[in-house]
Amino acid sequence: MAARPEPRPGVMQIEAYVPGKSKAGAGVVKIHKLSSNETPLGPSPKAMEAVRAMDHFELYPDGSATALREAIGAKYGLDPARIICGAGSDELLSLITNTYVGPGDEGLFSEHGFLVYKIAILAAGGVPVVAPEKDYHADVDAILARVTPKTKIVFLANPNNPTGTYLPFNEVKRLHAGLPPHVVLVLDAAYAEYVRRNDYESGLELVATAENVVMTRTFSKIYGLANLRLGWMVGPAHIIDAVNRIRGPFNINGPAMAAGIAAIQDDAHVGRAIAHNEQWLAWLTKEIEALGLKVTPSVGNFLLIHFPNEAGKTSKEADAFLTGRGLILRRIDAYGLPDALRLTIGDEEANRLVVEALRDFLSGRTSHA
Numbered sequence: 334m335a336a337r338p339e340p341r342p343g344v345m346q347i348e349a350y351v352p353g354k355s356k357a358g359a360g361v362v363k364i365h366k367l368s369s370n371e372t373p374l375g376p377s378p379k380a381m382e383a384v385r386a387m388d389h390f391e392l393y394p395d396g397s398a399t400a401l402r403e404a405i406g407a408k409y410g411l412d413p414a415r416i417i418c419g420a421g422s423d424e425l426l427s428l429i430t431n432t433y434v435g436p437g438d439e440g441l442f443s444e445h446g447f448l449v450y451k452i453a454i455l456a457a458g459g460v461p462v463v464a465p466e467k468d469y470h471a472d473v474d475a476i477l478a479r480v481t482p483k484t485k486i487v488f489l490a491n492p493n494n495p496t497g498t499y500l501p502f503n504e505v506k507r508l509h510a511g512l513p514p515h516v517v518l519v520l521d522a523a524y525a526e527y528v529r530r531n532d533y534e535s536g537l538e539l540v541a542t543a544e545n546v547v548m549t550r551t552f553s554k555i556y557g558l559a560n561l562r563l564g565w566m567v568g569p570a571h572i573i574d575a576v577n578r579i580r581g582p583f584n585i586n587g588p589a590m591a592a593g594i595a596a597i598q599d600d601a602h603v604g605r606a607i608a609h610n611e612q613w614l615a616w617l618t619k620e621i622e623a624l625g626l627k628v629t630p631s632v633g634n635f636l637l638i639h640f641p642n643e644a645g646k647t648s649k650e651a652d653a654f655l656t657g658r659g660l661i662l663r664r665i666d667a668y669g670l671p672d673a674l675r676l677t678i679g680d681e682e683a684n685r686l687v688v689e690a691l692r693d694f695l696s697g698r699t700s701h702a
């Protein structure tokens with residue numbers, strides 16, 4: 334008998350998720366947090382008004398988030414009964430995993446896929462299986478080649494974080510077509526709103542026609558509501574029914590619901606965020622490449638910048654240099670990308686400062702021009 338309580342198998346294999354930094358060293362006057370893919374535009378003012386108008390905090394919220402599911406349904410032409418809301422899409426990723434993965438079952442994701450998938454699979458007692466990527470893109474053949482009778486779930490972040498790459502819809506359909514019907518395919522479309530590509534589809538179409546596909550979305554990114562923790566998932570009725578059985582009865586709080594309803598109806602605000610991202614994603618890619626650094630082409634609101642493994646120019650040194658100027662990027666060693674940093678597209682001031690700082694870093698200059 335153990336001398337003290339022992340966590341279930343798998344739990345101690347989890348390396349706890351480390352969120353993006355938000356602090357710089359002493360003496361930094363202004364900090365630009367570019368480490369968690371948050372929007373520089375903030376939330377819709379209408380969402381903030383809705384939160385401020387809330388009262389009756391002594392009452393439990395609506396446990397089925399009916400008004401929010403109806404607002405999401407109206408926006409996307411979906412049946413609200415096939416939507417489930419979560420405290421961030423992270424919660425939904427855990428819930429779907431806990432619903433379908435048990436001890437010894439396998440969960441599959443790609444090499445540089447979002448870290449929460451591995452955590453969710455291990456937490457459920459499952460076995461994480463990793464498919465290699467090709468040039469930082471998920472590889473459908475590599476994923477399908479790793480499906481076994483034990484595979485219960487496949488995660489695809491599309492676009493993926495931290496690479497910023499995406500799979501066109503025909504590839505997603507090919508992935509789905511190659512999976513046995515008992516495997517749940519989770520299409521994580523946290524950054525879908527940012528994508529400006531004709532061959533991209535977030536997953537709505539597959540969800541509508543398949544019995545084993547769900548799509549997750551978030552209010553944390555383009556809607557700027559990360560602090561309120563709000564996400565949603567759409568799927569076939571039988572999956573939503575099963576996941577609802579293990580969902581906490583009041584997992585979404587009232588202010589988050591009110592903000593979500595207002596945010597999803599504010600097309601003008603989302604439009605501004607899309608336009609801002611389109612402009613600065615292109616500008617940053619061009620400017621950073623012009624400095625001689627390799628940038629993985631991104632369709633999200635962030636960029637993967639690769640640094641040479643050369644003393645004085647490494648990602649670690651770049652990170653320290655940028656942090657010294659109050660520019661907080663994301664180290665992504667945990668994603669198997671120790672030579673890269675991830676940069677979230679910021680406001681104009683931050684974006685220009687990043688390029689200036691990288692220029693100074695690469696030229697060995699330490700002080701401001």
Ligand SMILES: Cc1ncc(COP(=O)(O)O)c(C=O)c1O
Pocket residue numbers: 369370420421422423424447490492493494521523550551552553559562563564
């Ligand atoms: C690909 C991807 N999925 C899901 C999430 C989770 O977002 P949230 O739990 O805030 O909805 C993130 C956040 O970084 C992400 O990058």
